[in-house]
Amino acid sequence: xxxxxxxxxxxxxxxxxxxxxxxxxxxxxxxxxxxxxxxxxxxxxxxxxxxxxxxxxxxxxxxxxxxxxxxxxxxxxxxxxxxxxxxxxxxxxxxxxxxxxxxxxxxxxxxxxxxxxxxxxxxxxxxxxxxxxxxxxxxxxxxxxxxxxxxxxxxxxxxxxxxxxxxxxxxxxxxxxxxxxxxxxxxxxxxxxxxxxxxxxxxxxxxxxxxxxxxxxxxxxxxxxxxxxxxxxxxxxxxxxxxxxxxxxxxxxxxxxxxxxxx
Amino acid sequence: xxxxxxxxxxxxxxxxxxxxxxxxxxxxxxxxxxxxxxxxxxxxxxxxxxxxxxxxxxxxxxxxxxxxxxxxxxxxxxxxxxxxxxxxxxxxxxxxxxxxxxxxxxxxxxxxxxxxxxxxxxxxxxxxxxxxxxxxxxxxxxxxxxxxxxxxxxxxxxxxxxxxxxxxxxxxxxxxxxxxxxxxxxxxxxxxxxxxxxxxxxxxxxxxxxxxxxxxxxxxxxxxxxxxxxxxxxxxxxxxxxxxxxxxxxxxxxxxxxxxxxxxxxxxxxxxxxxxxxxxxxxxxxxxxxxxxxxxxxxxxxxxxxxxxxxxxxxxxxxxxxxxxxxxxxxxxxxxxxxxxxxxxxxxxxxxxxxxxxxxxxxxxxxxxxxxxxxxxxxxxxxxxxxxxxxxxxxxxxxxxxxxxxxxxxxxxxxxxxxxxxxxxxxxxxxxxxxxxxxxxxxxxxxxxxxxxxxxxxxxxxxxxxxxxxxxxxxxxxxxxxxxxxxxxxxxxxxxxxxxxxxxxxxxxxxxxxxxxxxxxxxxxxxxxxxxxxxxxxxxxxxxxxxxxxxxxxxxxxxxxxxxxxxxxxxxxxxxxxxxxxxxxxxxxxxxxxxxxxxxxxxxxxxxxxxxxxxxxxxxxxxxxxxxxxxxxxxxxxxxxxxxxxxxxxxxxxxxxxxxxxxxxxxxxxxxxxxxxxxxxxxxxxxxxxxxx
Numbered sequence: 001x002x003x004x005x006x007x008x009x010x011x012x013x014x015x016x017x018x019x020x021x022x023x024x025x026x027x028x029x030x031x032x033x034x035x036x037x038x039x040x041x042x043x044x045x046x047x048x049x050x051x052x053x054x055x056x057x058x059x060x061x062x063x064x065x066x067x068x069x070x071x072x073x074x075x076x077x078x079x080x081x082x083x084x085x086x087x088x089x090x091x092x093x094x095x096x097x098x099x100x101x102x103x104x105x106x107x108x109x110x111x112x113x114x115x116x117x118x119x120x121x122x123x124x125x126x127x128x129x130x131x132x133x134x135x136x137x138x139x140x141x142x143x144x145x146x147x148x149x150x151x152x153x154x155x156x157x158x159x160x161x162x163x164x165x166x167x168x169x170x171x172x173x174x175x176x177x178x179x180x181x182x183x184x185x186x187x188x189x190x191x192x193x194x195x196x197x198x199x200x201x202x203x204x205x206x207x208x209x210x211x212x213x214x215x216x217x218x219x220x221x222x223x224x225x226x227x228x229x230x231x232x233x234x235x236x237x238x239x240x241x242x243x244x245x246x247x248x249x250x251x252x253x254x255x256x257x258x259x260x261x262x263x
Numbered sequence: 264x265x266x267x268x269x270x271x272x273x274x275x276x277x278x279x280x281x282x283x284x285x286x287x288x289x290x291x292x293x294x295x296x297x298x299x300x301x302x303x304x305x306x307x308x309x310x311x312x313x314x315x316x317x318x319x320x321x322x323x324x325x326x327x328x329x330x331x332x333x334x335x336x337x338x339x340x341x342x343x344x345x346x347x348x349x350x351x352x353x354x355x356x357x358x359x360x361x362x363x364x365x366x367x368x369x370x371x372x373x374x375x376x377x378x379x380x381x382x383x384x385x386x387x388x389x390x391x392x393x394x395x396x397x398x399x400x401x402x403x404x405x406x407x408x409x410x411x412x413x414x415x416x417x418x419x420x421x422x423x424x425x426x427x428x429x430x431x432x433x434x435x436x437x438x439x440x441x442x443x444x445x446x447x448x449x450x451x452x453x454x455x456x457x458x459x460x461x462x463x464x465x466x467x468x469x470x471x472x473x474x475x476x477x478x479x480x481x482x483x484x485x486x487x488x489x490x491x492x493x494x495x496x497x498x499x500x501x502x503x504x505x506x507x508x509x510x511x512x513x514x515x516x517x518x519x520x521x522x523x524x525x526x527x528x529x530x531x532x533x534x535x536x537x538x539x540x541x542x543x544x545x546x547x548x549x550x551x552x553x554x555x556x557x558x559x560x561x562x563x564x565x566x567x568x569x570x571x572x573x574x575x576x577x578x579x580x581x582x583x584x585x586x587x588x589x590x591x592x593x594x595x596x597x598x599x600x601x602x603x604x605x606x607x608x609x610x611x612x613x614x615x616x617x618x619x620x621x622x623x624x625x626x627x628x629x630x631x632x633x634x635x636x637x638x639x640x641x642x643x644x645x646x647x648x649x650x651x652x653x654x655x656x657x658x659x660x661x662x663x664x665x666x667x668x669x670x671x672x673x674x675x676x677x678x679x680x681x682x683x684x685x686x687x688x689x690x691x692x693x694x695x696x697x698x699x700x701x702x703x704x705x706x707x708x709x710x711x712x713x714x715x716x717x718x719x720x721x722x723x724x725x726x727x728x729x730x731x732x733x734x735x736x737x738x739x740x741x742x743x744x745x746x747x748x749x750x751x752x753x754x755x756x757x758x759x760x761x762x763x764x765x766x767x768x769x770x771x772x773x774x775x776x777x778x779x780x781x782x783x784x785x786x787x788x789x790x791x792x793x794x795x796x797x798x799x800x801x802x803x804x805x806x807x808x809x810x811x812x813x814x815x816x817x818x819x820x821x822x823x824x825x826x827x828x829x830x831x832x833x834x835x836x837x838x839x840x841x842x843x844x845x846x847x848x849x850x851x852x853x854x855x856x857x858x859x860x861x862x863x864x865x866x867x868x869x870x871x872x873x874x875x876x877x878x879x880x881x882x883x884x885x886x887x888x889x890x891x892x893x894x895x896x897x898x899x900x901x902x903x904x905x906x907x908x909x910x911x912x913x914x915x916x917x918x919x920x921x922x923x924x925x926x927x928x929x930x931x932x933x934x935x936x937x938x939x940x941x942x943x944x945x946x947x948x949x950x951x952x953x954x955x956x
Contacts, residue, residue: 096418097890097901121777125934133890140895149891152875158882 034083034123053223053241054194057187059179060241061195063211064227065203069234070196072257073227074165075107077194081163082127089161089191090131091146093138093168100133110256132159138168143181150189161189167196173216183220207237227252268565268633269543270339273590275360275392277383278369283399287369287524287533288332288343294456294531295334295341331577331588331619331635339538342635360386362576362590362635365541366394367533372406372521376414377868377925384419393511395518395540396421397533401429402436402523412519421517422510424481425474427532429521430464439521439529440467442475443503448532455527481516482506504539511540544633549592551648551656554605561656563593567631570594570651571602574658575638578645578693585692587638588619589630592658594651596636597629605648605657615639645695666698666711667861667906667930670718671736673707682731683708690721697721711741714928715910740907742944743859743933744810745819749774752850755828756842764833767791767842769799769824773850776821780807783823791827795839799824802843811848812856812941813948818933819859822847858941861906864931867916869924871898876919884908885937903931 054060062070078088092100112120134149153159164186169175186193199205199213205226210218218224223241227234234252236259253260278284332343344363360366366387370380387394396415398408408429415423427439430447438449440463447464451457463471479498483490486506492498510516518540522529545565551572552558563572571594579586589596596602600613617624617637630636643649648657674680687699687710698711712718715738725731753770769791782800791799803822810817827842865886869877871893877900878888886904909928916924936944 097892097899101889128889129887132888134893135890136893137895140893145893149874149893152878156875156879156882158878158888 052192054192056190056192057183058192058222059183059186059195059220060192060223060225061197061214061221062225062227063197063199063205063214063239065201065229066198068227068229069252069254069257070198070227071103071167072107073225073236073252073259074167074194074196075103076111076259078131078163078165079104079108079111079127082130085127085130086162087130087132087160089150089159089164090133091164091166092133092135093141093166095135095168097133097135100135104131107257110258114256114258132161138170141169143178143185146182147185150185154189161191164191164193165196166193169195169197171195171197171214171217176217176220179217179220205237205239207243208239210240229254268545268567268631270538271342271543271633272339272537272541273342273344273362273364273544273633273635274537274541275344275363275366276369277360277366277387278371278380283371283524284369287367287397287399287530290524290527290530291341291343291534292332292334293454294534295336331637333618333635336534337538340634341534341537344635360390360392362574363390363392364544364547365537366392367537368394368396368517370396370398370411370415371403372398372401372408372411373403375407375411376418381418381866384421388514391514393514393540393542395511395520395533395536396423397529398519398521399524401432401521401528402434402526404433406432406436408432408519408521415517415519422481422515423517423519424478425521426478426507426518426536427521427529428467428471428474430467436523436526436528439532440471441532442471442478443500445471445475450528450531455530458531478507479503482510485509485513485516508540512542512546544592549658551592551658554655554657558657563656565632566593567595569632570654571596571600571649572651572654572656572658573602573630573649575641575643575645575647575649578643584640585642586617586619587641587643588635589638589649590635591630591632593632595629595631596638596649601652602649603652603655604643605650605655606644607647610652611641611649613638613641644692665741665930666696666713667741667863668714668718669709669711669739669741670722671702671707671709671739672722672733673736675732675734679731679733682729683725683733686721686725686729686731690724707736709739713930738910740860740905742813742815742861742936743819744812744815744817745857745859745935746773746775746817746851746854747857747935748855750850750854752846752853753826754842754846754849756838756845758838759833763835764830765835765838765841766828766830766833767795767835767838768826768828769802769839769842769846770826771822771824771846773820773822773847773854776819779818780804781821783821785823785825786827787825790829791824791839792829792834795829795834795836796824798836798839799827799843802840803847805840806844806847806851810856811851812858812945815858817851822850858936858944859933860936862903862931862934863906863909863928865902865904865909865926865928867900867902867924867926868897869900869920871896873920873924874898874900877916877924880912880915880919884912904928905934905936906930 062073064070078090081088090100108120108124111117117123132153134146136145150161166182182193197214199211203211203213205211205228207226210224211226214221214224218240221240224239225241226237226239228237232254234254236250236252251260252258276284276288334341334343368380368384368387370376398411400406401408409425412423412425415421426442428442429439430437430449438447440447444460445463446460447462447467449459449461451459479489479493482503483493483506486502486509489498489502489506492502507516507518511518518536520529520533520536522533524530549563550560551563553561571591573589573591573594573596575587575589577588579588596613596616598613598616601610602613603610615638616627616630617639618627619637624637627636650656672683674683687708690697691699696713697717700709700711701707702709710718710721712721718738722733722735725733749772751770751772753768755768756765758765771785782803784796786796807817807820809815865881867877867881874891878891881888881900881902881904884904885908886902888900888902890901892899892901912926916926
């Protein structure tokens with residue numbers, strides 16, 4: 001058997017073409033990289049290596065006190081979706097576009113360093129078209145405004161979000177109405193939404209328990225994940241939703257804010 | 264020339280286009296008695312502002328060349344570099360910042376922090392230039408200086424703090440309240456030259472108290488003494504000024520001043536601020552590289568008696584020969600001295616030394632450390648370092664971006680041809696981002712630069728200053744070619760047609776590479792004799808100049824040679840170079856070559872109602888929209904768009920937004936062209952070649 005035939009036999013059909021019998025090494029290595037990163041899906045704690053934990057119109061939230069790593073967690077969640085070529089709309093109400101971009105670059109860089117990945121610039125180029133960042137001043141934000149912007153994008157065929165992340169939305173007992181409107185929007189447009197929610201400093205975060213900050217709104221959320229700093233580590237725990245026991249202990253590395261499994 | 268370096272300020276005035284920096288500079292020169300009449304940028308008197316001395320600048324109302332000028336205020340000597348606001352001229356801004364010790368960031372009180380302000384701010388941060396801000400145009404309708412202060416905090420992450428509050432706004436703008444003196448300042452006299460201090464108007468008292476509190480809070484972070492004084496309730500004026508100065512020099516505090524240069528209000532307090540808060544040359548650490556000591560970093564001493572180290576940061580070809588703007592970092596540059604160009608090692612004698620005031624000059628004897636001046640008759644390139652004989656220092660090299668756009672130009676007649684050559688050689692020397700070459704196949708002269716406007720301005724300058732009329736072709740994007748996979752080559756160059764023969768065989772492989780080019784020799788057993796290895800490398804390098812797809816330079820390639828053959832008689836340097844070129848062609852075709860195109864980072868600032876339409880235009884132009892930033896009435900859309908799709912964008916944008924949107928773009932990276940477009944480009948290139956043949 002010729003070398004080229006052997007190579008062809010050993011790789012997936014997507015990276016070879018019958019036309020010229022050429023093995024596209026770059027494409028193959030990107031495919032492998034993606035697979036590698038998808039396996040490190042931050043949501044493996046929910047037992048969702050191959051399927052989404054949230055369906056269209058459903059809500060998930062990451063809860064923590066200020067500065068614990070909610071944005072980093074959500075950015076990792078977004079990246080794992082981007083790698084699967086799912087379109088992610090990141091809405092930030094507290095940071096400008098440039099800063100949100102920096103978050104993605106930083107987390108992506110940390111992942112590449114952590115796993116010693118090569119050729120990352122190409123991989124970055126392939127995932128970028130699947131991301132869209134929108135920022136609003138928190139005081140000016142309204143569901144109607146978001147809907148208008150989304151229509152601008154979808155009607156012109158510019159971007160169709162498959163997952164939405166909303167960072168910085170103040171959540172209180174009065175938020176029910178706007179959350180309900182968002183739920184309708186999410187259902188109509190067909191995407192789930194993940195939120196970052198800052199809990200009160202006195203709020204206790206314990207596995208399986210909904211903290212008092214969001215108790216009155218808990219019925220709107222299908223999944224709640226808590227981040228809690230304990231002895232130099234940030235524990236990731238499921239507060240609401242099905243936990244995957246096989247995932248073991250999951251935590252955020254406080255230096256890189258990357259999600260890891262306890263050794 | 265006075266020589267108290269502590270009383271010297273080298274400052275730059277940077278801003279978004281149309282924020283009014285040239286008008287501000289004009290007023291500064293007027294109040295410091297350098298000029299005796301005020302001309303406006305787009306003035307009715309047809310004279311134009313003093314700093315915009317090029318005809319073209321006067322016509323377009325924009326500043327292109329950063330002319331250096333000098334003035335005096337309260338016993339301080341201030342050197343001002345007026346910088347261009349358009350992003351295409353960024354190299355000018357970057358160069359100016361390299362030699363400055365402090366900056367004044369001019370912002371429009373209506374437009375606020377616009378996209379170009381962000382670019383300029385980034386550049387200031389790169390060169391660690393401390394700055395103060397001036398919110399101009401407070402007399403305009405819609406003026407809101409405190410919104411601008413907030414934007415400085417939010418968008419540029421400055422710890423911005425208001426030093427004044429306006430008395431009235433828009434048409435009612437009368438003056439400012441000085442929060443340090445706690446006095447109202449009015450600008451009287453025909454040209455606002457008389458300052459009248461008065462009590463703060465009653466309706467502003469409360470706000471002034473509150474803003475002063477904020478100012479003291481911010482400043483006390485830099486002075487314990489001030490903090491203690493604040494607790495006791497008695498704050499000496501100088502203590503507050505000193506604390507603000509410390510914060511400003513550390514780039515941890517940005518004092519914000521307000522006014523309207525056009526209406527002659529607020530300029531004198533800004534000049535005071537320049538002398539109070541911005542650093543003198545001795546307070547800025549400047550580093551040179553010692554070329555005799557493995558480029559070790561050396562901190563320069565702003566001592567006029569030490570050996571000379573100076574940087575030629577700008578060249579201009581004038582009627583009397585080449586004028587070289589120079590900043591002296593250490594030692595003194597005297598008329599008649601011998602100085603050495605560190606790059607070339609050439610020793611030159613200093614002839615005329617002058618101090619520039621826009622397009623006028625005054626002869627001086629010397630330029631001491633910390634000062635900026637200009638020399639006549641020195642042949643050098645922009646960015647060269649001059650030192651005393653005996654030391655070989657080089658100032659840190661300046662960041663020069665590669666040009667991204669080219670244009671073929673053809674002179675109209677013989678006279679234009681001669682003038683064009685003169686103009687081009689001058690422009691290329693003055694501006695490192697402007698390049699000139701001749702296409703050997705078509706015979707066309709090709710000019711390259713950083714954007715459409717950049718090249719347009721040079722074409723205009725050729726016409727106006729050199730009387731060279733040129734016709735231009737369609738702008739051509741600077742594509743690159745690369746390979747996307749590994750491929751082997753094994754090529755034999757054999758020629759025996761009488762006379763000495765030529766023979767060389769080169770074998771190995773090429774593969775994608777993250778840098779520009781790498782040549783690896785893995786020949787064992789002398790398959791190619793050692794003396795011909797460099798010939799092989801030379802052959803490959805020469806082949807990189809022209810890719811096989813479109814004829815653009817090839818990058819991102821590693822060539823490894825591992826076998827070959829030589830002939831004892833027929834092998835030569837020429838034969839192996841030819842063999843390498845053949846091998847390159849063979850490998851390149853097999854390595855799935857691709858075309859790369861320059862991608863620009865585009866930021867469009869538009870009223871919110873046009874957001875959808877603007878995104879549509881960017882999308883149509885193969886743009887990838889990174890994000891949309893909603894800011895109330897306006898929004899900023901950031902996108903990455905191929906340069907080839909950006910031609911004529913300003914016209915399109917104007918028409919869909921009724922002229923209310925503006926955009927900036929700068930080079931971001933090279934990215935692979937989509938296959939369908941690449942095929943089209945190759946087809947066109949082939950047709951062109953056929954026609955040429």
